[in-house]
Amino acid sequence: MHTVEEPFCAAAAAIEILQQKWVLHIVRILLDGPRGFNELGRLTGGCNPATLAQRLEHLESLGIVRKTVHSYMPPRTTYELTAAGVALQDVVAAIEAWGKRYLRPAGGAGEVVCTQGEAPAPGRTG
Amino acid sequence: MHTVEEPFCAAAAAIEILQQKWVLHIVRILLDGPRGFNELGRLTGGCNPATLAQRLEHLESLGIVRKTVHSYMPPRTTYELTAAGVALQDVVAAIEAWGKRYLRPAGGAGEVVCTQGEAPAPGRTG
């Protein structure tokens, strides 16, 4: 679609994959162990089957997720991370660390970053 | 929309913010220094003004980005990261490291993860 100026930016390329809706959630859940399709959908926080199937297929084609069919009937499948997928733990860990440090439980109107140590300014919105 | 089972998952909350389209790109660019609106749009790889404005406003309300209007006329505004925003460098760095390690320049049919170095398994990535 674009990306014509830079030869290859690893960060930008990785971001393109990870910023897709639900991807980071999927990885995060899978980091905890193999999961089934519906189980994964629930654990991600409610990813619908259509999107989940597409994300999973994409991640599988990328070699980040591995799909294992244990039996067609009754249907029993598990998704797990490959080595490349497990390596994303560093990313998820960094995100979680950031969240723990700068995000507060959110009262309801969206998350708010706590600018502790920052914002010497008098204004609000911190 | 959801999140009813867990009291507060920092990782999930942070992911909700970061997985929005262009957010990670914006942060990545801003990590390199303050930028103007249109400049930012170009550097992100072509984020359109409508989305960019919305993302910027959201990030600002979150306290991740700080907007500074130097002059209304001629219009001169700069966006830069707050301390919370700069802290995302760890996340971007982790993403970039992962990308460098597991992503290859992509021939054209989408990026492909290279499972080299890892995967002590006998078969191929499957």
Next chain:
DNA sequence: CCATGCGCTTGACATTTTATAGCGGTTTGC
């Protein structure tokens, strides 16, 4: 037996992102 759950697809719908044009004005080029 009937309801439920499994993995996953389909189709209609809602939300999000995109492209394009434009505002008011200053700067640049000729």
Next chain:
DNA sequence: GCAAACCGCTATAAAATGTCAAGCGCATGG
């Protein structure tokens, strides 16, 4: 001086994407 380009940013419609609800074929639990 005038036309064009650019600044930050908004409006609009169209396209892309994500969501919901239902369901297939079958095994299990009440």
